[in-house]
Amino acid sequence: MRLIIGLETHLQLRSKSKLFCSCPTDKYLEAPPNSLVCPVCSGQPGSKPRGINEEALRNALRIAVALNCKIRAGEPVYFQRKNYFYPDLPSGYQRTSTPVGVGGELAGVRIRDVHIEEDPGRYDLRSGRVDYNRSGIPLIEVVTEPDIKSPEQARQYLEELQGVLNYLNAAREEPGSERVDANLSYEGHSRIEVKNINSFKGVFTALTYEAARQKTLVEKGIEFVQETRHFDEAQGTTLGLRKKETVSDYRYFPDPDVPPLVISGKMVEEMRKGIPELPAAKRKRLVKQYGLAEQDAFAISLEPEFVDAFEHVAKEVEARKAAFFMLGVLRKQLNYRGLRLKNSEILPRHVVELVKMVSAGEVTDKVAEQMLVVFLDKGIPADIRRHAQEAGLLGVKAGKELEDAVEKAVKENEKAVKDYLGGNEKALHFLAGRIMALTKGRAAPEEVHRLLKKKLGK
Numbered sequence: 001m002r003l004i005i006g007l008e009t010h011l012q013l014r015s016k017s018k019l020f021c022s023c024p025t026d027k028y029l030e031a032p033p034n035s036l037v038c039p040v041c042s043g044q045p046g047s048k049p050r051g052i053n054e055e056a057l058r059n060a061l062r063i064a065v066a067l068n069c070k071i072r073a074g075e076p077v078y079f080q081r082k083n084y085f086y087p088d089l090p091s092g093y094q095r096t097s098t099p100v101g102v103g104g105e106l107a108g109v110r111i112r113d114v115h116i117e118e119d120p121g122r123y124d125l126r127s128g129r130v131d132y133n134r135s136g137i138p139l140i141e142v143v144t145e146p147d148i149k150s151p152e153q154a155r156q157y158l159e160e161l162q163g164v165l166n167y168l169n170a171a172r173e174e175p176g177s178e179r180v181d182a183n184l185s186y187e188g189h190s191r192i193e194v195k196n197i198n199s200f201k202g203v204f205t206a207l208t209y210e211a212a213r214q215k216t217l218v219e220k221g222i223e224f225v226q227e228t229r230h231f232d233e234a235q236g237t238t239l240g241l242r243k244k245e246t247v248s249d250y251r252y253f254p255d256p257d258v259p260p261l262v263i264s265g266k267m268v269e270e271m272r273k274g275i276p277e278l279p280a281a282k283r284k285r286l287v288k289q290y291g292l293a294e295q296d297a298f299a300i301s302l303e304p305e306f307v308d309a310f311e312h313v314a315k316e317v318e319a320r321k322a323a324f325f326m327l328g329v330l331r332k333q334l335n336y337r338g339l340r341l342k343n344s345e346i347l348p349r350h351v352v353e354l355v356k357m358v359s360a361g362e363v364t365d366k367v368a369e370q371m372l373v374v375f376l377d378k379g380i381p382a383d384i385r386r387h388a389q390e391a392g393l394l395g396v397k398a399g400k401e402l403e404d405a406v407e408k409a410v411k412e413n414e415k416a417v418k419d420y421l422g423g424n425e426k427a428l429h430f431l432a433g434r435i436m437a438l439t440k441g442r443a444a445p446e447e448v449h450r451l452l453k454k455k456l457g458k
């Protein structure tokens with residue numbers, strides 16, 4: 001059975017004010033409810049929208065161009081009213097544009113169209129309260145063709161999209177600024193739309209659940225109808241909401257209050273020139289220039305500040321070692337704290353010092369990681385090397401401390417020694433582990449093994 005998936009991704013565009021009024025958008029999540037509203041974005045009778053927000057339009061175009069869309073310069077883009085009733089929509093309709101870009105492509109998935117919309121407010125089902133601070137914040141919706149064949153491929157597409165967005169600085173980054181609706185069906189069966197996926201991460205969970213649910217129904221011969229389902233993030237499941245609306249249910253018609261918009265060829269050209277080297281191109285270059293594996297190049301390429309730091313580090317130390325450290329311990333410790341490199345205090349020169357110390361055998365990987373943890377949690381010392389020296393972190397290569405540790409481990413673990421001498425290789429690893437613990441991870445593993453074998457006469 002062939003799985004067919006299409007995604008509609010809504011992204012809040014960066015702009016100081018809302019799409020059709022001058023209400024500010026900054027910190028709208030933290031502001032007291034309904035404190036960032038005016039008659040326009042709260043849908044009061046008689047209020048008229050201002051002309052479209054130029055900053056939002058430019059950011060939408062930037063994204064459309066970066067997704068390889070064709071921009072219809074010179075042709076009018078209309079804002080339409082999409083009519084539906086829900087408490088988050090005070091006017092009873094959402095303004096949504098005809099496509100600003102069509103026929104794009106990203107990560108092997110065709111982009112059908114890209115258009116601009118205004119965000120509705122937020123409605124809390126439980127309390128019944130509405131907050132219109134979000135109402136009117138500009139959105140871009142990126143609609144793919146149904147080219148995606150698995151939840152895994154959907155994840156790859158969204159990773160690539162996130163990568164592109166990281167470079168453009170055109171979309172907002174708060175929680176909930178990226179929302180996805182997914183259409184999914186098995187060939188020949190009804191199409192289900194899953195709504196309310198409020199993060200890119202949730203998409204994989206929602207699709208995996210929904211694909212398995214439909215597969216079971218199909219295999220049992222149970223027919224199901226086209227419907228909209230709601231993703232429950234806490235449970236990782238989807239729930240039936242309503243029969244799917246068709247386009248005609250929304251009674252689209254051009255908004256008489258918003259004049260059509262004409263994008264000039266000059267503006268498109270300007271956008272095109274302003275697009276930086278994007279992740280896909282960057283990746284190819286990293287493989288060629290630094291001899292990195294494709295997978296490492298991919299992982300490095302998704303955040304511009306991470307690539308920049310890598311290229312800086314790779315000037316000073318061997319590129320593969322830089323990649324190994326940055327994608328290993330650095331990425332792990334950043335992820336653990338929910339940080340991006342740009343939001344941490346770690347600078348390329350700090351990474352250079354750590355990688356240099358590891359390469360020279362002055363500290364072990366483990367100690368370098370411990371040092372990084374200290375940097376992230378307590379701040380970075382002015383002189384990293386001196387800090388390591390004073391904290392007694394520099395490697396124990398040979399000498400009395402290591403010999404004492406070997407002595408102690410052998411003395412305290414007679415059974416392991418016996419087992420090893422009796423031919424059990426695993427026992428040696430156990431003894432080495434004891435020595436690592438005694439030296440607080442500062443001893444180089446090869447040296448520990450060498451000394452142990454020497455001591456035990458093998």
Ligand SMILES: [Zn+2]
Nearest residue numbers: 021023038041
């Ligand atoms: Zn307003």
